Amino acid sequence: MKDAGYSTPTSLRRYITMATRCGVNCNPALLAAGITPQRLAGKDPVPITNAAMEHFLERIIPVTREPCFGLKTAQLIQPDTFDILGYIALNCASMREALALFPLYEGAAGDIGYTTVERRGELTLVRWNCGARSPLVRRHMVENVLASWTLYTNRIIGVDAKPLRVWFSHPAPGDVGLLRHYHDIFRCEVLFGQPCDGSWIDDSHLDTPFPQANRALLATLLEHAARRLEAVDRDASISHRVKNMIRLMLAESLPSRERVAAQLGMSSRTLQRHLSGQGQNYNTLLRDVRRELAIHYLEHSSLSLDEISRRLGFSETRSFHRSFKQWTGTTATAFRKDLPRQP
Template sequence: MKLTITKQYQEFLNSIGVDFQTLLDVAQLPDGTWKEELTLSTLDYYHLLLAFDKILTDEQILAMSRLQNIQMFMPPFFAALSSKNGLAAIEHFAKYKKIIGPVIVDMEQFDDFVRVSYRYDYTGLELPRFAVLNEQHLLLDMIRTGTGQAIKPVRLGTPYVYGQEALEAFDCHVEQMEGNELIFRKSDLELPFITANNIMLDYLEPQLKERLAEAISSESFTGIVQQKLYQAIPGGEFSVEDIAMSLGISSRTLQRNLNAEGTKFNQELQNVQKLLALSYLEKSDISTDEVAYLVGYAEASSFSRAFKKWTGKTISQYRKLNQKKSVDSALLACCCSRWKGR
């Protein structure tokens, strides 16, 4: 697996009193602070989690699991906030976890309650205390951020002892158990997210907003479908049935209207996915796995094949070309500035 370690993330860790190099030393991993990505095996990643466990206090763990602190490092959480409600957000984020690492999210739905638990995808290895507390609080903070309400779980289960600060953050009944669980009222997770269709737009840079405005014409039916796709893709519900329902028409009517304008649903879906992918890839701090997730692909390999079909280039080739353009633009701007100063 590849773990993206941006300079911003390292600076954030430093701001809460955590030195990333020390974490690597404790985990007995090679120095990777000079790189944007670390390639770790499943066991390497587990050793890193154990290092976090040894070094961080509950206060630091809670700081790492507040979305307002990590928004620039983990856009997939903000894609989950584009979902229609907590149920959809958890389902969407669980798919992302499968793509990027060995921590598995299990969700069970009952008549009135929903149970969420975490496990490590390696036989015989249990999630360390840091990982359980961090994942549980991240999920709760995501639900609270999405709904804009101080949602309380019905019960929290953990094999570890949590400090008073952590207990106050969850503000619910805590039970010691062999595994781990967060139990919510289903009615709380069905509350609409006030962040739906807005949060990823806020994350994107102004250039992308301009590019979208140029590429998408809302005057035609095709443009309306493109707009709906752009809003729906980050939230993970963008099938032809989903888009037709959002427009209040049948799937057959949607396809017929697109055919009348010389296009098809899958064609427009790929057009919007391509536009989003190019913009995300221009952000060097987003990994290929994250981009695949953000544009609606369950596997990075499928996304890579689609990207090559769209552009004629591999993702690595596109990144290198974009980096060269960025350097050339910076040099040109510097030269122009010096010339004007004469």
Template sequence: MTHFSTSAAHDLKDVAGEASASGLLRYVHAAKKLGVDGEQALNLLGLDQQDIQNAQRRLPAAIHERLLMALVEQSQDVLFGLRAGLIVQPDAWSVLGYILINCASLGDAMARVASYERLVGELGVSQVEPLDGRICMSWHARVADPQVKRHMVENVLASWLSFGQWIADTKRPPCEIRFEHSLPEGAKSADYFELFGCPVLFDQLFSGIVIDHDMLMLPLRQADAGLLQALETHAQKQLSALSSDSQTWRLKVRHELSRQLQNGAINKSEVAIQLGVSGRTLQRYLRLENTHYQLVLDELRQEQAELLLSDPTQSFIDIAQALGYEEVASFYRRFKLWTGVTPGEYRNANMSE
């Protein structure tokens, strides 16, 4: 049975967001088919191929936004996001895509998007609900920049349409498409009608695809109940892993550094290796969060130093070694830089208090 949400299921506030690398691959592959050099856009952003080859890897939302806009600028196409979305790529949505393929009907597939879309990314959230006697599947983007948001929303809705028609083996168009944004400069309403195959409305309260109820019953070409159950079990495990690891890169680095400090040695290269990225890529992710490796390390060391200095049984040599310093003098200099006082002065003041 198909179940639909009648209210927003997700909170859109205070979202930094990550998304699967499969989204970047989808942009690059679509760009190639549209005659745009996706590799060049990757290079412009300082991305390595290894950064996007693993579909399970999560990358900051800002990376996805910047790549999309780099491709838009290269293509000089005001409708690049939309055209890229209309290119069917069955493997683009990773395990979510395979779940949808194996559903019994189009309605069952639509109902599962909201449940598992976080596996693809946190760039937006979807809803499926009744609308004026029909059904509307809407998408609410977690993107602030208006230009990026427009291309991304058009890309998502176009992807839904092309993928839905492919898995249901139908060319039947939706009743209408609705967009929050206005008709972009340089584009015509006729362009949208030609690409979507139905009326397209602008300046609406939300962005979504509107279909008739009977389309929910369309059978899918590759339905497999047994495989669907196995895929959903796998997806649930992935969602659980995401929930336990939904951290910023700053926190990921901090946790790895804490682990290294327990062993008394700091290795910057090892941090990147343990987090599954190159050193250059890790620095780029931290910059997107307005921080950098040394700052994260200094914050952690200062907190640990202040804690250890509160214990009078800990010598300055022991504390320096515990923080990964080879020389006590290096610890002294860094601590005074952080706090404005020497370790001894800090300990005396703390003991007095």
């Protein structure tokens, strides 16, 4: 599944609903893409490959004759729009925490695109990097995702945190009259032909409390997301699976090779043999995961160093400080202080 990539049926259903409202019968396009009704039905519907999703959209978008198809599909926002990621965001304490977690777990809800969060002075750029190959599909997917981010925050989470500006890398629509639809949703400056696709957010909005935050439920959701990531990656390399399992188990305590091996259904010796075959070893992977998470938390969250240390499985904060200096050549305090302010 990892090689082909996948999308959630939830996102496909919204596109189908929008196309149906445009008077289009979606069944021929679904069948042409190899998507049967059974794959979309049931409590646990089968994930849709990215190739099938793109094939469907490439056929359906032109016949809707809706130039803002992706943008208007975002108006169908629901709590499950972003699958488990939406519920994770809903239970975070703030947008800052949600943005820190989103890139780590979004693979649990599909991999047709990925999010990066970049601090630029007093602003934060939240980019979405779309993997669709078709320019037509990419345009509508990007507009849908960025609009959905804004509407989900406003309508579902209940926080009015409109972006300062929105960037699209594709050209503006030919009909200037269509621009009002963008401004109705984003309520800010919308620019086209930009270096990337993303929303610029004032850092002052990042710590606005989310009204439905629930720490206990968030912990459960993160565990579920991590397990789903591990399931999605069963066909990936053993080192990739080990890193995902380490990320999951770090939430409780520092995982040993024996515990990780047991979770993967093999003995510690068998795990080490597989890793050796890939030129890897367990301690190196554990170090890599801790380093990656440490840098991510320092760059994209306001977590204290004590809390970061705890999340990475260190029994003492001073041990975290010592390890971080070994990993990066600088201290965690200096690293956070010296983050770039302006591009």
